[in-house]
Amino acid sequence: MKFRPALVLLLALTATCVFAQSAADLGAGSTGRKAASWPLTSTPSEAQAAQLSARFLTRFHYDAQPLDDAMSARIYKAYFKLLDSEKVFFTQVDMAKFAPLKTQLDDAIWNQDLSAPFSVFNLYVQRAVERMTYARGLLKQGFDFSVDESYTFDRDHADWPKDQAELDTLWRQRTKNDWLRLKLAGKNDDDIRKTLDKRYAGYIERVKQLDGEDAFQTFMTAYAETTDPHTDYLGPRAAENFDIAMKLSLEGIGAQLQARDDYTMIFTLVPGGPAIKSGKLKSGDRIVAVGQGDNGPLTDVIGWRLDDVVNRIRGKKDTTVRLEILPADAGLDGKHEIVTLVRKKVSIEDSAAKKKVVDIKDGDVTRKIGVIELPSFYSDFGARSEGDKDFKSATRDVAKLLGELKAEGVQGIVVDLRNNGGGSLAEANSLTGLFIDKGPVVQVRDSKGQVEVQGDDNAGMAWSGPLAVMVNRGTASASEIFAAAIQDYHRGLIVGEPTFGKGTVQNLVDLDRFSQSDSEKPQLGELKMTIQEFFRINGGSTQLKGVTPDIAFPKNGDDKDFGESTYDNALKWTQIAPADYQPVANLNAYLPQLLQLHDARVTKSPAWKLMLDELAQYKTMRAKTSISLNFATREVERKQQDAIQSDFRARHKAIDGTDATLGDEQSNLDDGLNANERSLKSELKQEKDAKKAKDVPLNETAHILFDAIGLAKADPKLAAEVLPYGGKSSSTAAVAPSSPSPAAVPAAQH
Incomplete structure (x- = not known):
């Protein structure tokens, strides 16, 4: 269908006119933060990013699909699910007004006119404020808890409320349940009223702080994830956080922050970071203002979004940031303190590989078992490509820990991959090489059907002894590659629950490389796009089926709601010819x-x-x-x-x-x-x-x-x-992990 601007404009105006009734309530308010201009509208950069993404997804995606009316209908469904999954904001009347968009979102992207999806987001914001305002009003009169009625909180399969009256009933029940939960916990009515009013007011303030980037991120997430479950659009904010998660480091002060009431509060301090080294900050301290440099003005950040405060505190290494702090042990009228810090590169060690030794005693025998917990397959691609000898890498960290555990006299190793959602394909490949002498690890097939076998070409093992790998439903992607290879080689026992079942490879596309803008600041974000499917060396796929443990532990029941098989648009399971390999035991x-x-x-x-x-x-x-x-x-x-x-x-x-x-x-x-x-x-x-x-x-x-x-x-x-290789392997010294060339690494996102 061709784009019909008149109809879309009508829909946009409908949302805008209704929205104008409460636009004054969506200004800066009491937050002290500059509010977004309402109604929210897209920028030219966002419109360009959407069209660029569509060009890549329709041409280079592993399962490329046209952006047409059929795709538009799927985006429409996904977009409303992201905005209102519980169907508690929109009514059937609202949905009827937006129904024509089912076949127009494709045109909106191709024509670089995002007024239609932004009009939906604007109405969502309005409805959210209205609903919380309604809930606050209910608190004044309280509730009758002697009435026999029930509240259905699981609305996955519910219909949209047919009208305002039905929506009011739903929210009365939701608010009544919130009150009842506190009442059952022993709170009196006055405390309950204060707690809930503060909760709902805080929600309203957070909704008011949503901006155009949030609207665009949500819409593009709907489009990206409609192509397949693991393709994503990452706006500039999301792209920066993804990069930090992959390299396990950032340039800043080394503090984990949390939003509490109107304040940004220090939750924990990162060991070795500038914040903890200063000795002047502690958990519970509230950040009141942030200033740049030794003399830059302090900007009040009370009531700001957490990510906005974080952006002001992060900065280039060796630059100065000043924090105005309200100490944790001081009241709201307590004396403020100024803390000056020099930003440094901070390693996020909580998310890095860790080790411990478990002593297992049975009868008169005690054996030391080493445990390596690996939360993700991380790698600092940038530092690696720049020749940094100390670049962060899961394989390097695990190799070091294995050496330490050997020195401690362990007789077996457990690699704990529970809830490890994956990461770098290259790291999964090289980390497997720590436990096999050499050989193929994974097979990768591209959209043209061409299959490449990747493996470990370096002889020798960092650990040649008994091995077990722990997995659960949260073990996914790169983790499944590692577990599958260990299982196919009979190199170690796989123990736990069946894994997630993600068998696809994603690549990061920096959209700014294709921008016509001269701005050095990231504008368009990144596209994390599925480009390949991986297969086990035995020819099977982990897609949908995951890895089945050799020794199974009880399931926790999450597999009905969590895992590749729960996605409607997941790729089907297939298999290819096995690679040339031999089990080592x-x-x-x-x-x-x-x-x-x-x-x-x-x-x-x-x-x-x-x-x-x-x-x-x-x-x-x-x-x-x-x-x-x-x-x-x-x-x-x-x-x-x-x-x-x-x-x-x-x-x-x-x-x-x-x-x-x-x-x-x-x-x-x-x-x-x-x-x-x-x-x-x-x-x-x-x-x-x-x-x-x-x-x-x-x-x-x-x-x-x-x-x-x-x-x-x-x-x-x-x-x-x-035992591997009949227990006769002589190459048992800790070896340098095999590494692909730096040029190949950035494509290995998983």
Whole structure:
């Protein structure tokens, strides 16, 4: 369909005119921050970025699809799902007005006229403010909790409310449930009213701070993810954060910040960063103003968006930033302090590979098992291409940790990839090379059907001993490449839950390289586009199916909502010819014995039984889609939950001396508060307690490896079969990881 500007303009004007009724409420208000101009409109750069993205996606995507009316309809659906997934802002009346856009969003992109999607976003902002304002009004009169009614909170399959009256009913129930949760937690009516009014007012302020970049980011995310689940558009802000996540470093002060009320608060300090080295900052300090250089003016940042404050604090290495601080232990009228810091390159070590040693005792035998936790396959591509010898790399870090664990005398290694969502394809390839002598690791097929085999060409291993790899549903992409290769080679045991099932490779396209602008500042953002599909060396794919563990642990039930199979537009599973490789061992020789020992042990384990009971309770709570709004009914349910949680805490205390429960907020007793409404002190304590809690699946994986070592030691013939290369490999020194050429690295995003 050709673009019809008259109709789109009418829709835009409809949103604008309705919006004008509350436009005054969407100014700077009390935030002190310069507000966006309302209604929001796209910039020429954004329109250009949208069209450029379409050119790439329709020509170079692995499964390139035309941007036409059919695609427009899918974008339309995805856009409204991003804006209003629970169907609590728009009504059927609103949706009827926007229905013509189903076949016009493609024209909007090609013609560089984004007024249509921006009109939708503007109405979304208006509706969000209206709904929260309505909820605040309900607080004045309170609620009758003796009435028997229920609230359906799971609205995934619900229809849009048909009119304003039905929407009001929905929001009355939502607000009533918020009140009831706090009431059940022991709050009195005055405290509840204050808490909820502050919560809703804060939501309104955050909505008012949404700007054109947010609108454009949301719309382009809808388009990108409609092509396939893992293609994304990254605006300038999102692109910078993605880059930081990949290289695990940034130039700044080294502080993790959090939005609390109208303040930006210091949550934690990064070890080795300028902030902690100064000795003048601590958790809970509130940032009141930010100044550049030794003498630049201080800009008040109270009420600002968190990312805007972060952008003012980040900056080039060796430059100065000044922070005006309201100390954590001072009241709101306390004395402010000025802290001057020089920005440095800060490593985000919390997201880097870590090690520990677990002592497993069984009978009279104790064995040291080394554990390496790897949160992602990170790599600082920029530093690497510039020849920096100390560039950040998952493979380099793991190789170093393996050397340290060997020096500590461990007999087996567990690589923990739980919730590792992937990262660099090159890192997955080179990290596999630490555990095999040499050979293929992965096969990659492009859109033309050409297959390239990638592998480790460097002889030698950093670790040649017994190995286990822990996986779960959150193990995805590059992590699945590593786990699949280890499994196909029979190099180590795969233990845990079936993995995510992402079998595609993405490449980053810097759209500014194709811009007609002379600006040095990023304007157009980046496109993370699927360009290839990877396959195991056995010819199978991890796409949809993931990696199936050799020894399976109980599932937590998230696979119904989380994983590649939950996406409607996921690529289908396929297979190709296997690569030329040979397994380095035969782990099937003792797998039945290991399974038997595992089953016998967990049957008698109080910790394992507690984990199963907690998982069952978690699944029960997850399965609920509605809840009663009657106080007496909910109070009975609350007491039942309290008894269950008290039992869990007592059992944890008896097992490992902690009060920790499963670690998911849904498994703990509801206090009715949002995360940022709890005290910072209690939040930090909760994190600390969670880290001290016993990791039952990890300990069981280490025990499985303990059994594997014992079986091999007891039977030399079996050892020759199950140990890599028959246990005769002489190249066991820590080796330099194989690395692709720097030019090839940037294309390996995963």
